[in-house]
Amino acid sequence: MKLIGLSRTIALTMAAMAFGITLLVVVTSYVFYFITFHFWQGSINEPNMFPSGLEWAWLVSTTLVGLAFAVIVGIHLARRILVPLNSVTESMRRVAQGDLDARATTGDRSLGEAAVLANDFNALADQLQRMSKEMTFWNAAIAHELRTPVTILRGRLQGLAEGVFPPEQPQFQSLLTQIDGMAQLIEDLRAVSLAESGHLNLEIKECDLSAEIESVVEFCKHALNASNHYPTLDLQSGTAYCDPFRIRQALLALLENARQHASPGTLIIQTRQNDGWCVLRVSDAGPGIPQEDAAHIFTAFRHARDAENGMPGDKRGSGLGLAVVAAIARAHRGEARCYPSDEGGSCFELRWPTPSQST
Incomplete structure (x- = not known):
């Protein structure tokens, strides 16, 4: 339903009420004088400043009917307005007392501002409840x-x-x-x-991304080889604009994730720069990530399920590594994603815009 706005609803209601009362006065005056001149012609005095008793009766009765009409319309309009407002007030009181399931009733959704207020409160309550559950x-x-x-x-x-x-x-x-x-x-x-919280500060500068990647892989090579994972570098030469410390931190998290959860085999580490984006990829040989887990793989403390039996996989590690990767990507105004690799495993990709692309 299209929201027409509370002020417009009030204005239209007042105009309709004024028109109705005016129409009531005009119609009843014609009816009154028609009946009076035909049936009680002697009951009306000659034209003077004061109405006759019959005219006073007509004026009073017409006024009372108009007032009753105005009261009925006003009460109806007030109820339409107050239902969502009272619902929001009551829901706010319940939320303040700790009941995060409280939600406001929008009532008549044609009252734009009142309905929007209830909807905004419900969205706020939903967010507060999600944050409470996450905490x-x-x-x-x-x-x-x-x-x-x-x-x-x-x-x-x-x-x-x-x-x-x-x-x-x-x-x-x-x-x-x-x-x-x-x-x-x-x-x-x-x-x-x-x-x-939006306070992960970066020190963006020009750096040799390939050299940074090589240093991290060299540092991790012994631990990777001990778990039968063998890194292979496919690096594109050239400089990149990023925070080298945070990119190294992200790559360490990706390699540790592969060491703990990927099947033994080759790990392919790639860097690419094209179409205004810097890309860092780590591809493993399996076992892959189930589709139902792909949506929250970068969420903190979420672990993928074992691809064979559908049970939670190896839970070594904190479950924060991929969340750190996603956080670093967002801080670089980029994104982190996971998709099936050509080798039958998973490819974890961290991408961020170059200065020309970000501007």
């Missing part, structure tokens, strides 16, 4: 991710304190590994939170 989910997910390393640290430190474990280098190296994992989790949480 609850994030709190539970963060607690879950921190629980394992903290438990391991506590157990190892307690064993060292009680002499159960010998104070040797492997023990301390294991503790450092757990601490490094927690530090990475904290940094990932920081990056995602800053991106969500």
Whole structure:
């Protein structure tokens, strides 16, 4: 239904009421004098300044009918206006008391501003409810991710304190590994939170993207080879405009994701610059991502399901890596996406505009 606006509805209603009362006076005056001159001709005095008693009766009755008509129209219009406004007021009170399921009734949708107010409140309540659920989910997910390393640290430190474990280098190296994992989790949480709030600051500058990619791959090669993943570089030479630190962080997250979840085999790392876009791709050999998981693969703490049995896949890692990639892409005014690769696996792509394209 087309919204005609509250002010226009009030104006049209007032005009219709004025026209109706005027028509009532004119029609009843003709009827009154017609009946009077034909049946009670002597009841009306000669023309003078004061109405006769019969004329007073007609004036009073016509006024009362007009007032009744105006009251009925006013009450009807007031109800149409107040239904959505009272509904919004009551819903706001319920939301303030913690009932995030409260929603306003739009009532008569032809009242434009009132209906829009109710709709906007409902949209605000929906967003508030989603944020509340996301906050609850994030709190539970963060607690879950921190629980394992903290438990391991506590157990190892307690064993060292009680002499159960010998104070040797492997023990301390294991503790450092757990601490490094927690530090990475904290940094990932920081990056995602800053991106969500729009405060992930970048230091955009001209850099040799190929050299940055090569340094990251060289740093990760030992860990990748240990899990039977073998990186292959297909890099396009040339400079790019980006934040090198954040791009390295995104590539590290993509390689770690491949190391944990991709089948053993070749990892193809590509860079391309065309049509005003810089593109970074990481393609694996499988097993691929189910279609139902592709929509939320870049959402924090969401894990894809195993392609064979439909159950949640390997849950090693925090579930933040791909969310960090998406956050860095958005901070560069670009996007991150995932689609099937030519090798039968998945291709994760990070793309962002060049300065000429962004302007």
